[in-house]
Amino acid sequence: MSNKIRVTVWGENVHEHKHAHIGKIYPRGMHEEIAESVRGSAEFEVRTATLQQPEHGLTEKVLEETDVLTWWGHCAHGDVEDKIVDRVQTRVLQGMGLVVLHSGHYSKIFRRLMGTTCSLTWREAGEKERIWVCNPAHPIVHGLGPYFEIPHEEMYGEPFGIPMPDETLLISWFEGGEVFRSGCTWKRGNGKIFYFRPGHESYPTYYQKEVQLVIRNGVRWARPDAARWIDNCPNIPIEKAPEKIRPQGEALHKPGEAGFR
Amino acid sequence: MSNKIRVTVWGENVHEHKHAHIGKIYPRGMHEEIAESVRGSAEFEVRTATLQQPEHGLTEKVLEETDVLTWWGHCAHGDVEDKIVDRVQTRVLQGMGLVVLHSGHYSKIFRRLMGTTCSLTWREAGEKERIWVCNPAHPIVHGLGPYFEIPHEEMYGEPFGIPMPDETLLISWFEGGEVFRSGCTWKRGNGKIFYFRPGHESYPTYYQKEVQLVIRNGVRWARPDAARWIDNCPNIPIEKAPEKIRPQGEALHKPGEAGFR
Amino acid sequence: MSNKIRVTVWGENVHEHKHAHIGKIYPRGMHEEIAESVRGSAEFEVRTATLQQPEHGLTEKVLEETDVLTWWGHCAHGDVEDKIVDRVQTRVLQGMGLVVLHSGHYSKIFRRLMGTTCSLTWREAGEKERIWVCNPAHPIVHGLGPYFEIPHEEMYGEPFGIPMPDETLLISWFEGGEVFRSGCTWKRGNGKIFYFRPGHESYPTYYQKEVQLVIRNGVRWARPDAARWIDNCPNIPIEKAPEKIRPQGEALHKPGEAGFR
């Protein structure tokens, strides 16, 4: 790890170009505004990557040099190549942090790491969302009051088809009457994962300072703890067993052979 | 659900035919001896399925009629078709229980549901394994004493690359000096998952009564709680919001449109 | 365990006698209406107990014969004797289920089992509460739709000072703008614990059929799995170690001596 937290902000970068009203809200692309959340603080080193770039901008080298990846996607989840998803998953399990934003709940990478449907209920009515803090001392909510409001957002409602989070940090109240677990954390392998609900493309959510604050805190929280751990199912030869043992019974594997996968 | 717990025991069914010493231990196939764990009790209705059958014996109809699936595989994990893995995952998320045995830790379905590497360390020396109970009152260990021993087993050692289990029920002590979390539970969607370590094909482990008892208890524990829940990310139209709201801002989705996946 | 689930419904039984408007809502006492939730189904055997009875109605014998205890208290938490709290805690750790209702969040027994403050924010305005189901297939919510409403309730809001629940099953939306984790489960020792938010004494909440349904489901879910496990920190004498060992070094404890507590 470098001393700076190296952040890659990944954006699908499609809606901005297809829908005039979205292009008007995010003329530089949504990923650029998400990147603004972490830019400007000396502790981060930030780059962006998008679906349209070769290897979606997520080459081996880029991921190798990424401490925390943020992910926003929506209409083009299916266009993300499986081999890139494999690569991102491998890096998360090694320790790269992952901050999944809004409709990223249905991305291949999030569903892959959760193992569940990640489904939810939804409504696009531009209604008010009020986001409550469940644990005021957690570093991800540092700097927030008891709650903050987003004037116009898409509604996401329970049930949210996720494995029980390690910690439920934020719960949303919607004007239309629903609730949602809007800030959740998990650990998979060495990687820390933070899901943060807001950010529908039709509204200027990523310009709001509380949303930027939570993203910045989430990225800081998700940074790797330690040197990577490579998972590879190693064989421990009999002569290297901590206690002296002698082989008994017939063996299937020859000495030094790798296991089946 | 029928009144009986409908169990499908899935076996890879390869080693028994390729290795004479394994064929001698399990002349009827490993899956038949695993099925014996649950047969003979009036509360279960048991069938077996193997890799070699059409659709690996796991047709839509078979899975539809399965309350709990047990899974043993080793050398042919890669031969299991992805579309069958998709189908099994869907059924687990709907509520079908899954009991994963031994080298099944590296099966596609277990890795899919965990989202992690599921790697571990291992040694094939026919050494003694002693399995300790961490929670004597859990239904999965009902009928066991403080521990039981398997005279000859393959060693699996920590680190085990899994998400933190909901409950760690069994921990193994190996003669060669290692330890392993040998009985772990998780919930994914509505499905309950139990991983149980023992059962290397080179030893007659599945004939041992404590191993059979744990499998039987595990199957009973993993049965579905309730009617299935179909996950499908439903849209909640504005006029059906619990609170009266009016649409605000521009919308991306047309009324009644399905979400992106 | 008998075949029936033996339920003891504990009520503080103070407000009903001190406040005319509460006595009018619950002329038979709140505990009697809570008991109605489980009465009338042949699977339960129900009794009530109150603060004013000798030993608060929770003698050794009563607890011995209780599979699941429900707890409602509010203004007199401090009057519950510590030795009775000790006794209830012991039984929960042995396997007795505990369903904690509403203001019971601040009872000695709940705080004892959680180890945390169990604090929350609150407001008594008779506002509407809508309770959402986070996991539609869990047995505790069996029979509910996506949500149910209580027309007038006290508000409880986040942050709720509890250890992360094993499962968050219900989340409330309040008319005044707050949210709350209203249905949570934990396991402590062999005992299952379910906290269920509704039930302020000023409103006829316990007459509502969805509330009664959740209590009934919660009691069924919390029943003990298996024979009790007595925790007593047993010494394993050297000659009973599973592996043959000889004592080394000086010992503090004499053979057969109990450990320090």
Added chain:
Amino acid sequence: MSNKIRVTVWGENVHEHKHAHIGKIYPRGMHEEIAESVRGSAEFEVRTATLQQPEHGLTEKVLEETDVLTWWGHCAHGDVEDKIVDRVQTRVLQGMGLVVLHSGHYSKIFRRLMGTTCSLTWREAGEKERIWVCNPAHPIVHGLGPYFEIPHEEMYGEPFGIPMPDETLLISWFEGGEVFRSGCTWKRGNGKIFYFRPGHESYPTYYQKEVQLVIRNGVRWARPDAARWIDNCPNIPIEKAPEKIRPQGEALHKPGEAGFR
């Protein structure tokens, strides 16, 4: 928080004076050797406190100035005053880290925070203990190999009567045949708790460099994340509700009144 992590090492300080062979191993007292684990690194500021001091050395001021408290006790758990235990619990819930060592599993403070019996099985035979790492990338095990050994230790065996840990980091293998979850973490309120098994008074365990390393890592891990959060169950007056509501139904509490405890 100061820039340094302010550590208070608490020792019971009884065995060293009562048992000659223990006094010989720890002539300066066990707490002084435990303190050595963290002394000498510029990132910590270390003091010790013992049972015999006024208020057991844990005055309001001392705790106020403590970021992380380590706890070793054994034969005199019962002599720790309840009001000091209350005070320590309050500080943990506010965010003070707590590292509980060995026989501290039966201390009032650990049992208070767990809510369970914290019982286990044990044997004092000076046998070999081998401690395995379950998650090599966790900061608490940073610097360890796959395992380390302690030549002579007391045995602690499963079942360990604790709530499921947030993370099981270390598992012990004992020469006599048992296993134990030797490194476990929990969060209670804002406080992080780490239990670390080794350290029987009859052996020079706290001089061993791997044990010191784990204690030092554990203290660093347990430091508070953020400014404290005071839990006090605040009333939210109707006029301060986020949404405009009007009171409905009769109220029990008068405006501004505190809740019952």
